[in-house]
Every structure is written in C-alpha cells, then in structure tokens.
Amino acid sequence: MITAIVEYTLPPSIGRRECLEHFTAIAPGFREIPGFRRKHFLYSDAGVGGGVYLWESREDAERFYSGPWLDGIRSRYGVDPKITYFETLVICDVADSDIRVPASAASPV
Numbered sequence: 001m002i003t004a005i006v007e008y009t010l011p012p013s014i015g016r017r018e019c020l021e022h023f024t025a026i027a028p029g030f031r032e033i034p035g036f037r038r039k040h041f042l043y044s045d046a047g048v049g050g051g052v053y054l055w056e057s058r059e060d061a062e063r064f065y066s067g068p069w070l071d072g073i074r075s076r077y078g079v080d081p082k083i084t085y086f087e088t089l090v091i092c093d094v095a096d097s098d099i100r101v102p103a104s105a106a107s108p109v
Contacts, residue, residue: 001088035060
C-alpha cells in the first residue's frame with residue numbers, strides 16, 4: 001500500500017468554510033476510484049489544503065493524480081500540488097482495533 005500526502009497553497013479567497021463545503025461535496029466520488037482506500041481532507045489556517053490518501057499501489061495513485069484531478073487542482077487553486085509518496089508498512093486503526101501489515105509490506109523488496 002501507498003500513502004500519499006498532497007499539499008497545495010490556497011488562494012486568499014478560499015478559506016476553511018469553502019474547503020469544508022467543497023470537500024464534503026466531492027468526498028463521495030472518491031469511492032469509485034480504482035485502488036483508492038481512504039482520504040483525510042486537510043486544511044491549515046496557514047493557507048494550505050490537501051489530503052492524506054491511502055492507495056493499493058503507487059500506480060493507482062499516479063494514475064489518479066495525473067488525470068482530471070490535477071486539472072481540477074490547477075483550475076480551482078491555481079497551483080500544482082506537492083505530492084509525497086510513502087510505502088505504508090503498518091496500519092494501526094482504533095476503529096477496527098487491528099494492527100495490519102499490508103501484503104505489499106510483508107513481501108521483500
């Protein structure tokens with residue numbers, strides 16, 4: 001699994017309220033994206049928006065980030081996002097009371 005951290009500078013006209021409204025409206029659409037597992041939509045008072053995504057593979061993430069999503073970020077915020085990829089080695093989640101090691105992390109590289 002891959003965790004991607006995405007950040008972009010927000011224009012002054014887009015604040016917390018606007019982000020909340022937009023993120024809430026688009027969140028359901030993420031369920032249909034191949035390889036997508038989870039997203040935390042982020043906002044900072046410092047004028048930064050973004051997300052922390054969990055993907056099945058880096059290929060899934062890169063396919064998504066190079067498609068219409070990228071055009072939307074550029075159009076809405078006027079910037080290119082900064083994307084950092086991490087291999088997800090262990091997942092600890094209170095919601096499911098489990099510690100998981102994704103199959104991709106258990107395999108030797």
